[in-house]
Amino acid sequence: MEPNLGTIVRSISIGPNREETGLESLQFREEIHRLMTVPPENGSSFTELLQLPETQAMELLHSAHSDEVVPVPLSGEPLHGINDDHKSYLPSFNGNLTFPSNKVLIERAAKFSVFASGEHSPETSSVPSDSSANLEKVKSEPAETDSNPNSSQLLVSDPAVNIKNQRSEKRKEREKKGKGCTKKSKIEISQDAEKLPYVHVRARRGQATDSHSLAERARREKINARMKLLQELVPGCSKISGTALVLDEIINHVQSLQRQVELLSMRLATVNPRVDFNLDSLFAPESGSLADSNFHSMVSPLLWPEIPFNGNRQQHQQQWNFDALHRPLWGREEDNHTFITMENSLLNYESANSASLHSNQLKMEL
Amino acid sequence: MRSPSSLKQEFLKRWMRGLQRCTSSKKDMNVLERKKVIKLSADLAIASARNGTTSWSRALIANASRDNDNRILAERILGPESDILIKRVSTSVGTVSCNRKIRSKKILKRSCNSVRRVRKGTHLPQKVLAKSIAKRLVQKRTQILKRLVPGGEFMDELSLIEETLDYIAYLRAQVDVMRCIASATELINHD
Numbered sequence: 001m002e003p004n005l006g007t008i009v010r011s012i013s014i015g016p017n018r019e020e021t022g023l024e025s026l027q028f029r030e031e032i033h034r035l036m037t038v039p040p041e042n043g044s045s046f047t048e049l050l051q052l053p054e055t056q057a058m059e060l061l062h063s064a065h066s067d068e069v070v071p072v073p074l075s076g077e078p079l080h081g082i083n084d085d086h087k088s089y090l091p092s093f094n095g096n097l098t099f100p101s102n103k104v105l106i107e108r109a110a111k112f113s114v115f116a117s118g119e120h121s122p123e124t125s126s127v128p129s130d131s132s133a134n135l136e137k138v139k140s141e142p143a144e145t146d147s148n149p150n151s152s153q154l155l156v157s158d159p160a161v162n163i164k165n166q167r168s169e170k171r172k173e174r175e176k177k178g179k180g181c182t183k184k185s186k187i188e189i190s191q192d193a194e195k196l197p198y199v200h201v202r203a204r205r206g207q208a209t210d211s212h213s214l215a216e217r218a219r220r221e222k223i224n225a226r227m228k229l230l231q232e233l234v235p236g237c238s239k240i241s242g243t244a245l246v247l248d249e250i251i252n253h254v255q256s257l258q259r260q261v262e263l264l265s266m267r268l269a270t271v272n273p274r275v276d277f278n279l280d281s282l283f284a285p286e287s288g289s290l291a292d293s294n295f296h297s298m299v300s301p302l303l304w305p306e307i308p309f310n311g312n313r314q315q316h317q318q319q320w321n322f323d324a325l326h327r328p329l330w331g332r333e334e335d336n337h338t339f340i341t342m343e344n345s346l347l348n349y350e351s352a353n354s355a356s357l358h359s360n361q362l363k364m365e366l
Numbered sequence: 367m368r369s370p371s372s373l374k375q376e377f378l379k380r381w382m383r384g385l386q387r388c389t390s391s392k393k394d395m396n397v398l399e400r401k402k403v404i405k406l407s408a409d410l411a412i413a414s415a416r417n418g419t420t421s422w423s424r425a426l427i428a429n430a431s432r433d434n435d436n437r438i439l440a441e442r443i444l445g446p447e448s449d450i451l452i453k454r455v456s457t458s459v460g461t462v463s464c465n466r467k468i469r470s471k472k473i474l475k476r477s478c479n480s481v482r483r484v485r486k487g488t489h490l491p492q493k494v495l496a497k498s499i500a501k502r503l504v505q506k507r508t509q510i511l512k513r514l515v516p517g518g519e520f521m522d523e524l525s526l527i528e529e530t531l532d533y534i535a536y537l538r539a540q541v542d543v544m545r546c547i548a549s550a551t552e553l554i555n556h557d
Contacts, residue, residue, distance in 0.1 A: 219524065226527040233534055244500060247507035250530060254514050257537035264544040271551050 373539045381407055
């Protein structure tokens with residue numbers, strides 16, 4: 001056994017063309033040394049394992065199709081599982097009987113240590129998680145050094161590479177999910193709209209799959225979505241492309257709106273002698289007729305003749321009296337309903353003065 | 367978002383109520399005072415309509431209650447619900463002061479970084495230069511926007527954009543309502 005293992009170790013060091021051998025050759029060596037040290041520790045059980053699987057391995061190698069040729073070893077089930085796993089790799093080793101048997105044995109031993117109860121040292125139990133990938137590489141390297149036909153070599157290398165890709169993909173997905181989870185937890189605090197715990201961000205072709213860049217990309221996408229909403233809200237922004245110009249437009253819009261508010265408040269202040277507007281006097285005459293909520297059409301002609309009366313009254317000091325009369329109006333609970341209808345009437349009155357298009361607009365707005 | 371018409375109605379209601387409460391004490395005010403009162407009550411009306419759900423409304427109320435002269439007015443305008451609101455706002459004011467410390471640190475960092483960037487900028491290729499220029503433009507504009515939106519200085523980009531959305535909707539509603547009332551009263555007065 002040991003000289004064969006020694007050749008495996010040497011072949012690993014020889015193999016220069018493989019990309020994975022950088023760090024993993026060291027791993028290999030460590031694990032294989034661990035494996036090598038295992039037999040003296042648990043001498044009896046390991047040799048038992050080796051003996052039995054040897055015969056099995058030989059048989060299985062010779063007959064690749066037979067599923068039933070699974071002899072019952074010490075504990076039947078795990079080896080069944082192991083055998084089924086190794087079936088895919090066995091056809092590639094038809095050329096060599098000496099090396100593959102050893103590798104298969106090593107695999108079996110490593111995996112067996114997982115399934116068996118705690119006789120084996122914890123090192124070997126930690127090995128199988130990585131060993132499945134590593135041992136495939138172990139298999140593949142001697143396959144290279146041996147004079148194998150290329151087909152079997154490819155067969156060997158493909159599962160190793162595929163499995164390595166799968167594992168890296170799994171790692172990436174785990175990273176994505178993990179990072180997305182943390183990112184989500186941050187965002188949930190700030191926003192109520194998104195309630196998903198995970199962000200399933202798919203890495204596009206040619207983009208980095210770092211957890212940081214994924215989080216950044218998710219953040220950027222959110223910002224772009226909000227910017228689109230802003231563009232729709234601000235008039236004249238939808239044609240502009242580019243964040244800086246859109247922001248320019250938004251700033252101009254906000255500034256103009258703020259200035260308008262200032263101007264209008266100044267206007268209102270100058271128009272009225274008192275701050276409390278004329279809504280009282282405006283609404284006063286209609287207080288009786290405001291039972292219905294749907295009176296838009298009725299009220300506007302009503303308002304129209306009343307205006308000159310209101311205007312005359314206002315210019316005198318009698319508005320104070322009106323206030324006193326109609327303050328209880330405000331205080332009542334019904335006011336909320338009537339107030340809103342009053343407002344509707346006011347705005348409809350507005351529209352009656354202006355063009356009909358405006359009136360439709362205001363009605364729509366209300 | 368919220369429907370604009372309900373927003374307008376709500377705003378008008380609160381505004382009128384606030385104005386009434388404010389003018390019940392003082393009878394004579396000059397134009398500027400009136401304008402201030404009108405604007406203040408309008409701001410507070412809409413801010414209270416949001417009930418402290420948005421950050422800019424909280425900042426408005428906080429700004430209003432900061433000066434002592436305005437404070438009494440503001441409290442009167444807000445009326446009986448003012449206590450709850452002001453408490454809620456003051457809890458967020460604490461975070462504002464923390465944000466100020468963070469902001470000063472950020473300013474220091476930014477100044478250091480910009481110095482570094484200027485030195486390295488001469489060696490970069492054109493694409494990267496263009497990108498950095500664009501980024502700086504965007505940053506300048508976000509700073510301006512932060513100054514415009516009340517309480518926006520301490521927010522990150524995402525929440526800033528959301529606040530601007532809300533704030534623009536509110537400003538529009540305010541402008542529309544004020545314009546209606548102004549033109550209505552003017553029409554009445556001219557008759």
